[in-house]
Amino acid sequence: MTISPAPEPAFESTSFAPNPHLLRIRDLLYQTAGTFHPDHRLRFLQDHCIRRMEELRITGLREYLGCLTAQHNQQTELTALLNEMIAGETCFFPNAPHLNALRNVILPRIVHEKSSLPVRRLKIWSAGCSTGEEPYSLAILLMEESKNLLADWSLEIQATDLDERSVAHARKGLYDQHATQNLTPQIRQQYFAEESGGLAISTQARSCVTIQRLNLLDDSPMSLIGDFDIIFCCNVLIYFDLAAKNRVLQQFLGSLLPNGYLFLGHTESLFGLNDGFRLVHLPSATAYRKQARVQERSHS
């Protein structure tokens, strides 16, 4: 199975002098949300800001920076901008380098490390699964790998989201053209069925996925979830403040097996947050690995 990169918007030249207020917005987003826009993507950040500015009826980036830093409005506007930024990212196979790294590097490592265990079981948690595209993408990838590398392995994907409507959508498993734009004809034919209103995920792809509502900040049910090899938590932590981020990360540490992996959104960073996770470099991607002997202590 080959995962092709999602279509990249036309690359804009970096040969323009970045607006200093835009650079401050970039830094603010990195400090507060942990998501980073490199220079060549500043034009996209500018476009997102402009859409918010149109909504707010303001004209300059300087004024918009003021909105993002104003005490009374900061969190609301930051959330609105983040929503603008990740709108359109909810689709199947959104991040080809992540999934290729999972398939080519991480899965073989896990299979190797667990090869001597009596039970061959792989558990993945899609934390903040939204409408289900991520866990079903992972399910399809694992199903494809079960023809070779993961033959005879028990595969489990636990998908959770806070929003009831998203969970209902994920359970229904019916997707529109935008969500399914990256599907190859082979994947489309094998794992989807045409239905009125879009493409429905097949029973086969659903078979290893469990979907439930969960608040990542609600400690009691979180403690029941564990023994994961991998957690995917893309574009979720960006909405949390520092204390909440640390709380969730501490829960993730408790839910992961030793040396387990955490995948975040492709420009998300845990810098300065939790030393229980260490950044690892994969081909054209990054992830975090739980330190083998990490003390699962409070990290506030």
Place this chain on the structure above:
Amino acid sequence: MNNLSREQIFKKLESVENMPSIPATLDPLLRYLSLPVDQLETQKVVDMISHDKSLTVQCLHLANSPLFCRWQAVDSLRGAVVALGLGRMKEVALACSFMKMLPRQIGGIDPVIFWEHSLGCALVSRHLARKLSLPNAEKAYLAGLLHDFGIVANVVTLPKEFGDALTVAREREIPLHEAELEIMGITHADSGRILAERWRLAPELVAVIACHHTPELAVTDRSLVALVNIADLLCRMRNLGYGYPERRLVDLATEKGFGVLVEDCPTLGDFDWARLTFELDNYMFEVHRLVAALYRIQ
């Protein structure tokens, strides 16, 4: 796969007639640029560069790239030399010599990809040196640019053996130097040392070229060697390698180069490697564009 012994390979590399030499048109310029910067005359440098068409165009491209001179439009050679600075002219001339030495078709390696990796490594080395406040970031740039000098020696002197090694590296998605060692018994770091000494490159450049895959063995300029080791690794993991992905996981903190670098830079553990990694993608786009432009003029 390989018919030559390690000793025969070394002998071949050390024989004068087989090794690439500095292009004749650039030799006088490089000699002149070896003088201290304060003794260089801008007009003389401009005149000497103007004898070489590809170097002239390369200067103009670099001067107009945001990677070097931010937001300036330059349309004359003199303007380009002034914008880039006399101190950088030696790097540009060496880079141009380097490009001229690479055959168009090298047993399986695309010179554009090779050049992109070298330029990418140069930029990341400079970026990292600045971020870590290491002295002389410009030295890091040249060291990054020339670190794979030995590949030039290998493709010119040992094309079949090197081609075999590259095929193995690509098929198994392993680091090139590991495949070279397996197939040839030596790596481009070994052949690079021989070529760099023959070209009488500065001692710190020889150290980087010879030890960038074994930074723990460097006896001089250890932090510069380690810096280029890390920059090279980051480029290869970020799609600026030798045209294929290396199927591996890299934890920088366990890398030997990191261990060496941390001795000179104790704050390294607190450095924001995630942000640096995202920033590297900038270089990827600009490097592809710049090298495509530069290669069209060769």
